[in-house]
Amino acid sequence: MSGMEPRRADSIAQELEELIFSGGFADGDRLDEVRLAEQFGVSRTPLREAFQRLAQTGLVEQIPRRGVFVRQPGAVELLEMFEVMAELEAACGRYAARRISDSALDDLREANARCKAAVERADLDAYYLENERFHKIIYAQSGNGFLETEANRLHKRLKPFRRQQLRLRGRMRQSMSEHETVVQMLTEGDAEGAARALRDHVAVQGEKFHHLVAGLKTAAS
Amino acid sequence: MSGMEPRRADSIAQELEELIFSGGFADGDRLDEVRLAEQFGVSRTPLREAFQRLAQTGLVEQIPRRGVFVRQPGAVELLEMFEVMAELEAACGRYAARRISDSALDDLREANARCKAAVERADLDAYYLENERFHKIIYAQSGNGFLETEANRLHKRLKPFRRQQLRLRGRMRQSMSEHETVVQMLTEGDAEGAARALRDHVAVQGEKFHHLVAGLKTAAS
DNA sequence: GTCAATCATCTTGTATACAAAAAGAAACGC
DNA sequence: GCGTTTCTTTTTGTATACAAGATGATTGAC
Numbered sequence: 136m137s138g139m140e141p142r143r144a145d146s147i148a149q150e151l152e153e154l155i156f157s158g159g160f161a162d163g164d165r166l167d168e169v170r171l172a173e174q175f176g177v178s179r180t181p182l183r184e185a186f187q188r189l190a191q192t193g194l195v196e197q198i199p200r201r202g203v204f205v206r207q208p209g210a211v212e213l214l215e216m217f218e219v220m221a222e223l224e225a226a227c228g229r230y231a232a233r234r235i236s237d238s239a240l241d242d243l244r245e246a247n248a249r250c251k252a253a254v255e256r257a258d259l260d261a262y263y264l265e266n267e268r269f270h271k272i273i274y275a276q277s278g279n280g281f282l283e284t285e286a287n288r289l290h291k292r293l294k295p296f297r298r299q300q301l302r303l304r305g306r307m308r309q310s311m312s313e314h315e316t317v318v319q320m321l322t323e324g325d326a327e328g329a330a331r332a333l334r335d336h337v338a339v340q341g342e343k344f345h346h347l348v349a350g351l352k353t354a355a356s
Numbered sequence: 357m358s359g360m361e362p363r364r365a366d367s368i369a370q371e372l373e374e375l376i377f378s379g380g381f382a383d384g385d386r387l388d389e390v391r392l393a394e395q396f397g398v399s400r401t402p403l404r405e406a407f408q409r410l411a412q413t414g415l416v417e418q419i420p421r422r423g424v425f426v427r428q429p430g431a432v433e434l435l436e437m438f439e440v441m442a443e444l445e446a447a448c449g450r451y452a453a454r455r456i457s458d459s460a461l462d463d464l465r466e467a468n469a470r471c472k473a474a475v476e477r478a479d480l481d482a483y484y485l486e487n488e489r490f491h492k493i494i495y496a497q498s499g500n501g502f503l504e505t506e507a508n509r510l511h512k513r514l515k516p517f518r519r520q521q522l523r524l525r526g527r528m529r530q531s532m533s534e535h536e537t538v539v540q541m542l543t544e545g546d547a548e549g550a551a552r553a554l555r556d557h558v559a560v561q562g563e564k565f566h567h568l569v570a571g572l573k574t575a576a577s
Numbered sequence: 578g579t580c581a582a583t584c585a586t587c588t589t590g591t592a593t594a595c596a597a598a599a600a601g602a603a604a605c606g607c
Numbered sequence: 608g609c610g611t612t613t614c615t616t617t618t619t620g621t622a623t624a625c626a627a628g629a630t631g632a633t634t635g636a637c
Contacts (some may be wrong), residue, residue: 137469142420142421142590142591143590144590144591145420150513167618168618168619169617169618177591177592178591178592178593179591179592179593179594179619180590180591180592180593181590181591183405183619183620184404184408184590187405187408187409187412188408189618191408191412199363199366199619199620200363200597200598200599200618200620201599201619202618202619212501214501215500215501215502215503216502218447218451218500218502218503219444219447219500219502219503219506222443222444222446222503223440223443225438225443226439226443230439249594273390276625278432279436279439279440280438281433281436281437281440282436282439282440282443285440335581363607363619363620363621364620364621365621367618388588389588389589390587390588398621398622399621399622399623400589400621400622400623401620401621401622401623402620402621402622404589404590405620418589420589421590421627421628421629422588422589422629423588425590457602578637579636579637580635580636580637581634581635581636581637582633582634582635582636583633583634583635584630584631584632584633584634585629585630585631585632585633586629586630586631586632587629587630587631588627588628588629588630589626589627589628589629590625590626590627590628591624591625591626591627592623592624592625592626593622593623593625594621594622594623594624595620595621595622595623596619596621596622597614597618597619597620597621598615598617598618598619598620599616599617599618599619600615600616600618601614601615601616601617602608602610602613602614602615602616603612603613604612604613604614604615605610605611605612605613605614606609606610606611606612607608607609607610607611
């Protein structure tokens with residue numbers, strides 16, 4: 136995909152991102168420049184560059200003259216992000232309903248079929264992969280490159296949380312039927328219908344997750 | 357507002373931002389690290405930090421081992437950005453219709469009245485300022501902090517372009533009447549109506565601007 | 578004369594060195 | 608004993624030095 140050798144700072148940013156996503160750090164943890172530098176075997180310079188990349192996506196907060204601290208979103212902020220994701224997806228759907236190509240519609244149906252197969256096998260990983268394909272096709276078919284980029288950005292940030300939410304009982308099956316509604320609306324060229332279907336589809340994910348997290352908190356207290 | 361001394365890199369990023377916004381650089385121009393460093397009287401290190409800030413907001417593009425290049429959006433990309441802005445504002449409006457407080461509604465009416473006064477005086481600067489207040493109130497009243505942040509981010513980026521578009525004949529007056537529709541919808545708690553009014557209000561700005569730029573290009577060729 | 582290869586130069590990326598600010602510890606006064 | 612103040616230590620921010628890739632010129636082959 137890219138024959139270009141990435142700069143060291145880039146790969147470090149990616150690795151740190153993975154670490155934070157996978158729960159390697161708690162909310163508020165300070166990222167020690169010197170410790171991480173020797174851990175990665177580089178100097179502080181590329182690390183500081185990596186920190187800025189992370190700050191840009193909101194994964195860490197840089198406080199001047201204090202340091203950088205990981206920022207794991209709480210239940211409320213997560214719900215807010217899912218709400219925005221729902222709006223972006225709705226917008227993609229509205230545009231895509233008017234602009235989507237026949238071949239893209241076929242791709243959508245194909246991804247959906249593979250999703251269905253994954254549900255039958257209860258294969259969470261496969262489902263997750265095809266689900267992502269499904270959504271990215273819609274982003275692209277919005278015909279708005281900026282919208283597509285923004286949607287992908289937020290989609291990526293919500294990735295680790297969406298996954299947990301899928302584990303809820305019956306969620307995969309429900310999600311599938313929502314996908315089918317989306318495809319139908321896009322096929323009919325119903326812009327508002329597609330927008331509504333996508334908004335609800337994504338918003339429900341956020342709400343489920345919100346309940347999940349809120350529930351955990353209550354249980355822990 | 358902030359008693360905190362900003363780091364040097366921050367202020368440099370801001371200055372560069374201003375420079376790019378105000379047309380100090382053309383699309384594709386390369387930002388020379390050493391030249392700018394001595395121009396600002398600092399070393400390359402804080403400049404490189406500043407570059408990353410700018411890359412994050414999309415003002416410049418960093419190409420590994422090549423350098424950073426300013427990226428002035430063209431007519432198409434600008435239209436795309438306005439379309440996304442329209443969707444974000446519509447979302448703010450939809451939420452705000454259910455959540456807005458009475459005092460915020462008063463603030464909105466007040467800002468609108470000052471807008472009107474500015475139109476009468478044909479005072480572009482005053483109009484622009486109050487218009488911004490108007491929109492930011494709606495972002496805040498969405499009750500979704502993440503949405504508010506994202507809306508403000510894009511709003512800021514579109515700032516220099518929105519301004520030019522206001523110069524079109526009759527645009528300020530039209531914009532005013534659109535504002536009044538928005539206030540009415542929010543007062544009535546009509547979520548979909550507020551969303552539609554705001555989407556149209558912002559989308560038309562993008563379209564006007566698109567025509568404006570496209571027209572310039574055609575005339576120049 | 579054109580094209581290719583090599584070499585010189587310039588630019589970016591990284592490492593190290595230094596300065597200044599914040600955090601923490603110890604001494605002092607009450 | 609508690610709070611305050613000073614001093615030490617740690618940590619961030621910036622400058623400089625060095626390494627490696629990219630650009631452009633020069634040379635040579637055909």
